Amino acid sequence: MAVKAAGRAASRSRSASPRPEPPGEPAPAPELIQLLTPEGERSEHPDYPLDLSADEIKSLYRDLVLVRRIDYEAIALQRQGELGIWASLLGQEAAQIGSGRALGPRDMAFPTYREHGVAWCRGLDPAKLLELYRGVSHGGWDPKAHNFHLYAIVIGGHVLHATGYAMGIQRDGALGEDGEAAIAYFGDGATSQGDVNEAFIWASVANAPVVFFCQNNQWAISEPPDRQTRIPLYLRARGFGFPGLRVDGNDVFACLAVTRKALQAAREGQGPTLIEAYTYRMGAHTTTDDPTRYRLSAELESWKLKDPIERVKQYLIRSGMAKEEFFAGVSAESDEVGARIRKACLEMPDPDPLSMFDNIYAEPNALLDDERAQLAAYLSSFADDDSAQAGQGGAR
Amino acid sequence: MTAPQQPTLTLSKALNEGLRKALENDPKVLIMGEDVGKLGGVFRVTDGLQKDFGEDRVIDTPLAESGIVGTAIGLALRGYRPVCEIQFDGFVYPAFDQIVSQLAKMSYRSLGKLHLPVVVRIPFGGGIGAVEHHSESPEVLFVHTAGLRVVACGGAADAYAMIQQAINSDDPVIFFEPKRRYWDKASVDLAGGLAAALPLHKARVLAAGTDLTVLCYGPMVRTCLETAAAAGEDGRSVEVIDLRSLSPLDFATIFASVRKTGRCVVVHEAPVTAGLGAEIAARVTQECFYHLEAPVLRVGGWSVPYPPSRIEEHYLPDLDRVLDAVDRSFGY
Numbered sequence: 016m017a018v019k020a021a022g023r024a025a026s027r028s029r030s031a032s033p034r035p036e037p038p039g040e041p042a043p044a045p046e047l048i049q050l051l052t053p054e055g056e057r058s059e060h061p062d063y064p065l066d067l068s069a070d071e072i073k074s075l076y077r078d079l080v081l082v083r084r085i086d087y088e089a090i091a092l093q094r095q096g097e098l099g100i101w102a103s104l105l106g107q108e109a110a111q112i113g114s115g116r117a118l119g120p121r122d123m124a125f126p127t128y129r130e131h132g133v134a135w136c137r138g139l140d141p142a143k144l145l146e147l148y149r150g151v152s153h154g155g156w157d158p159k160a161h162n163f164h165l166y167a168i169v170i171g172g173h174v175l176h177a178t179g180y181a182m183g184i185q186r187d188g189a190l191g192e193d194g195e196a197a198i199a200y201f202g203d204g205a206t207s208q209g210d211v212n213e214a215f216i217w218a219s220v221a222n223a224p225v226v227f228f229c230q231n232n233q234w235a236i237s238e239p240p241d242r243q244t245r246i247p248l249y250l251r252a253r254g255f256g257f258p259g260l261r262v263d264g265n266d267v268f269a270c271l272a273v274t275r276k277a278l279q280a281a282r283e284g285q286g287p288t289l290i291e292a293y294t295y296r297m298g299a300h301t302t303t304d305d306p307t308r309y310r311l312s313a314e315l316e317s318w319k320l321k322d323p324i325e326r327v328k329q330y331l332i333r334s335g336m337a338k339e340e341f342f343a344g345v346s347a348e349s350d351e352v353g354a355r356i357r358k359a360c361l362e363m364p365d366p367d368p369l370s371m372f373d374n375i376y377a378e379p380n381a382l383l384d385d386e387r388a389q390l391a392a393y394l395s396s397f398a399d400d401d402s403a404q405a406g407q408g409g410a411r
Numbered sequence: 412m413t414a415p416q417q418p419t420l421t422l423s424k425a426l427n428e429g430l431r432k433a434l435e436n437d438p439k440v441l442i443m444g445e446d447v448g449k450l451g452g453v454f455r456v457t458d459g460l461q462k463d464f465g466e467d468r469v470i471d472t473p474l475a476e477s478g479i480v481g482t483a484i485g486l487a488l489r490g491y492r493p494v495c496e497i498q499f500d501g502f503v504y505p506a507f508d509q510i511v512s513q514l515a516k517m518s519y520r521s522l523g524k525l526h527l528p529v530v531v532r533i534p535f536g537g538g539i540g541a542v543e544h545h546s547e548s549p550e551v552l553f554v555h556t557a558g559l560r561v562v563a564c565g566g567a568a569d570a571y572a573m574i575q576q577a578i579n580s581d582d583p584v585i586f587f588e589p590k591r592r593y594w595d596k597a598s599v600d601l602a603g604g605l606a607a608a609l610p611l612h613k614a615r616v617l618a619a620g621t622d623l624t625v626l627c628y629g630p631m632v633r634t635c636l637e638t639a640a641a642a643g644e645d646g647r648s649v650e651v652i653d654l655r656s657l658s659p660l661d662f663a664t665i666f667a668s669v670r671k672t673g674r675c676v677v678v679h680e681a682p683v684t685a686g687l688g689a690e691i692a693a694r695v696t697q698e699c700f701y702h703l704e705a706p707v708l709r710v711g712g713w714s715v716p717y718p719p720s721r722i723e724e725h726y727l728p729d730l731d732r733v734l735d736a737v738d739r740s741f742g743y
Contacts, residue, residue, distance in 0.1 A: 153520040164488070165520055169512050175478055176513070179485020186441075186467055186491070197485075209505070213478035220473060374523035375558050377581035382659050 045247045045261050047293060050268035053321040055329025063272035069336040075267050076331060077345050078112045079324045082132040084349035085141045085356060089131075089148065092360055093302045098148045102129045106265070106297030109323030110230050112136060113270025114198070114292070117278055121162065121189075123197045125177035128166045129230075130200050137163035141352070142359035151363055171208030174199040174227065178214045181223035181281070194282035196224040198274075204235025206251070207243045215255040215289070224281035226274065227252075227289045230264060232296035237309040249291035257287045264294030265323040295321070368394065416602035423593040425567035426456045428601060429574035430494065434464050440578060441486060443470040443479055444496030444532075453498055454534060454593050476502055480509035480531060484517070487527040492578055499590075500535040501544030507552075514583045515558030526581045530574075534590035535563075536630040536680045537727055540720040547717055548629075548681035553585045554658040554690075561658040562611060563587035565632030567597040569615070569655065572608035580611065587657075589630035614661040616668070620650030623674040623740055626665060626691060628654040631678045631728060638733040649737065657687060665691065666698050673704040674740045678728055683711040705743035708736045 048060055067075075086104050093101045104111060111132025118124060118136065126133055131144055143156045147166060154165040167173035177199035189195045205211050206229060218225050231248055233240060240248070252259025262273045270292055277288035295318040299306050331337040372387040420428065433440045442457055442464075448471035451458030461469035472479050476497055483493035497503045503510070510531065517527050537546030553561045560582050564570040570588070577584040600607075609615055617632065618639045627635040632653045639649040650668050654660065669675045675695055677688035688709035695707050710728045718726050 152522060153516075155520075155522040155524075157524045158488075158521065159524070165517075165525075169508060172481060172508060172513050175481025175509070176485040176488060179482030179487075180489045181485070182482060183486045183489025183491055186486075187489070209475075210477055210481055210509075213473070213475045213481070216473050216475065217478050217482055374521075375519050376560070377518060377523070377526040380659055381662075 045249070047261055047263050048269050048273055049263040049266050050272060051266045051326055051330060053265070053326050055326045055333060057268075057330060060269075060272075063269065063276060065268055065272040067268070069334075072327070072331060073337055073341060075112060075116065075271070076324070076327045076337075077348070078116070078132070078135060079108045079267060079327060080345050081349050081352055082108055082112065082135050083324060084353050085135070086131060088353040088356055089145065090298075090302060092145070092357060093148070097360055098145060098302075099150050100301050100303055101148050102301045103296075103298035104129050104131050106295045106318065106323070107230055107232055108132055109267035110228075110264040110270050110292040110294050113267040114200075114228050114274040114290075117271050117274035118162075118198065119195075119278070121195045122278060123162045123164065123177070123180055123195070125164045125173045125180070125197065125199045126166055127170075127173070127200050127202065127205075128168055129202075130166070133200065134161075134163060137161040139163055140359075141356050142363075145356060145360045146363065149360060149363060151366060171201060171205040171210040174201055174205070174208075174211045174214040175217070178218045178221075178223055178225050181218065181225035181287075182221050184224050185221070190224060190282060190284045192283060194224070194284075196226060196278045196281035198226045198228055198278065200228050200230065202235065203229065203231040203233070203240050203243055203248060204238065205229075206248055215252070215257075215287075218287040219256045222284070222286040224284070225287050226277045226281055227287060228274065228292065229289065230292045230294055232264075232294050234296050234300065234306070234310065236300045236304060237306075247291070249289055252289035255289075257289065259289035259291065261291045261293055264292030265321050265326070267323060267327060294323075417598050417600050419596050420567050420571075420599045421594050421596050422564070422567040422570055422588070423454055423456050425571040425597075425599045426564075426574050426588065427458055427460070428599070429571040430457065430460060431463070432571075433494070433575050433578045434460065434468060437492060437578075439491045441468050441470060441483075441491050441493045442496070443472050443483060443493055445472060445474055445479075445498050447471060447496050452496060454590065456532070456588070456593075457496065476504075476506040477509050480506040480514060480529070483529045484509065484513055484527055487529050488525065492528045492530075494530040494532060494578060497531060497533045499541075499545045500533055500547040500549055503531075503533055503549060506531075510553070510559070510583075510585070511556050515556050517558075518582070519558060527583050528578070528581050529583045530577045530580075530586050531583070532574075532586045532588060534593075535587045536589050536591060537717060537720075537723050538591040538630065540723075542720070543717065546720070546723065548679065548712065550585075550587055550629075550657055551681060551685065551687050554687060558583070559658060560584045560612070560656075561587070562656050563589070563629040563654070565589065565617075565627075565629060565653045565655065566592060566595055567599050569609075569653070571599045571601065572603075572605055573611060573655070575605055576608065576611040579605070587629055589632075591630055592633060595633065609655075612656040612659055612661060614655055614664040615653045616650065616664070617653050618649065618651040620648040620672065622648045622672055623676065623737055624650045624652060624665075624668040624672045625676050625678060625733065625737075626652050626654055627678040628657060630680060634728065634730060635678055635733060638730050638737065641730060641734055642737055647737065647741070660691065660694075662694060662698070665695065669695050669699045670702040673702050675699075675703075675707045676710060676733065676736045676740060677707065678710045678733055678736075680712050680727055682714045683709045684714045686711050705740045708740055710736045
């Protein structure tokens with residue numbers, strides 16, 4: 016291990032393009048908006064007052080625990096061969112639940128493939144997420160029923176869709192105190208994509224009601240943020256002409272408060288905001304990834320001390336809002352949810368092969384009708400002997 | 412004063428009238444692109460539309476093609492029917508991901524719960540003495556992509572209805588316009604209405620003939636009609652079909668013609684290699700094999716990047732090259 020680490024350091028120092036500090040005045044140390052410390056102590060921020068009842072806090076805690084349990088179950092299902100792949104949200108629960116619970120029912124969310132916590136907040140059955148990762152569908156839930164768009168696999172492309180959708184909100188006259196907004200989720204890696212930068216420009220020029228919610232989880236597969244940027248990501252917003260801020264992405268209270276405020280500003284016609292939720296991807300990029308090849312376990316250990324769930328639990332205990340039976344109840348419920356989605360996954364039927372020809376177009380297409388018939392005839396050519404059921408053997 | 416119901420219009424003006432009609436008929440129709448507002452587009456196809464329909468419906472966009480198509484998708488998800496203008500064929504590639512991975516696949520990915528009625532207009536083809544990236548024929552890239560409909564208008568007479576039909580489609584449509592024919596004029600039926608128009612995905616027999624079928628689209632339509640006239644002087648009866656729809660192709664019309672004539676030449680500006688002619692030749696060979704008197708021949712651009720304009724006449728199919736293919740077909 017020591018040899019490997021030394022080799023890595025050496026290759027770093029041989030870099031052909033050393034990166035000096037950005038020119039000009041050194042940027043002030045980034046302010047991290049935080050309302051709940053890693054130790055579970057409540058703090059106040061003048062711009063983000065937050066008044067939550069005990070029930071609301073317990074509800075947030077329940078969300079955090081359940082989505083972590085869903086994630087855990089999905090990883091297990093992948094390891095057992097029931098899912099092709101899974102992208103874990105481990106460590107990002109607070110960023111997703113905080114922002115997800117800030118959304119109003121008419122706001123529209125545009126997720127990446129890791130937004131299982133936001134999906135949960137939008138009332139989407141987690142089993143629908145498994146369909147995608149099992150290879151049963153490419154998503155297939157009804158985005159309009161949940162105001163939760165399909166997962167985006169291509170990095171960054173959907174951020175333009177959120178922006179265009181927000182331009183539609185403007186044209187529908189749906190702004191105002193009880194207006195609508197769109198939110199686009201993406202990661203630190205996506206900030207290098209042209210589409211994300213184009214979306215920033217579009218939203219700024221149009222003053223579109225969209226919130227850009229960037230979960231900086233420190234790793235774009237194997238690349239740290241210094242491969243994407245030389246300044247804190249939230250500062251980029253200034254160059255595009257709208258506000259940007261950095262929030263403790265492991266603090267569900269702060270994520271809720273800043274997203275609420277940004278969404279309301281968008282709804283009221285004040286345009287976009289970039290929120291950089293500073294968090295950590297505690298697991299692998301996906302189940303196919305091996306993070307031991309590119310990061311040290313000490314880093315993971317340091318972030319474990321900032322766990323998004325543990326701090327809420329400590330706060331609930333210290334403030335006397337919740338007793339052991341509450342935590343035991345949430346734990347039992349999480350096991351029930353885990354068992355339920357496991358059952359749903361195992362019982363999921365494969366789609367009919369002929370369904371691959373469906374829904375490609377809204378309107379009829381003779382070429383696809385012809386090819387569907389070809390495959391049907393080919394498949395039926397295997398069915399005419401021993402396995403043919405009565406009434407199905409007549410095709411030939 | 413009443414405007415004539417069948418005026419003689421340029422292709423550019425016919426498209427402009429079609430877009431105007433669509434904007435009038437449906438408040439959800441939007442036009443978006445670079446310089447489509449005050450300037451009216453570099454080919455004036457959107458001339459005067461922003462003045463009459465406002466900046467919220469005829470949108471001068473930032474100079475970013477991926478953003479044009481990407482935000483159009485978002486607007487379509489919100490219930491709008493955006494018509495995007497890509498200024499020149501060679502500028503569509505920054506939007507390629509948005510078209511191929513996003514626009515084309517949304518219906519499929521959502522199991523039919525979402526449809527994207529987006530039109531992407533692309534002036535295409537050469538022959539205008541332009542600098543590089545302004546004369547390309549990328550249509551087959553989109554024909555190869557499931558989920559898109561791809562059409563090309565050949566002239567003013569068809570364009571007025573075709574652009575409206577494309578906008579009315581609930582599927583994404585890539586709409587190619589032959590830029591060197593923008594100023595060609597024809598009589599346009601402004602009063603006929605869409606119900607009387609030929610369906611968008613039907614080919615049109617422009618010149619009936621009995622000896623050989625020429626299949627073409629876009630800028631090659633005029634070239635092939637002139638070829639048919641020249642061949643007629645040699646006593647050969649050439650049928651010219653404007654394919655109009657490149658995806659899906661109207662094979663019923665194609666096969667019926669080739670079974671009648673027994674000879675087929677496909678003409679396009681795009682390179683012959685893996686061009687639309689290859690697909691048509693394979694299908695015609697399979698479906699019309701016993702009717703063929705000669706192999707299906709193809710006339711198209713060479714397999715080179717589009718050349719500098721001083722030699723583009725040697726790249727582009729013209730009357731003589733199409734006529735040469737006709738002669739070769741009769742040589743079998």
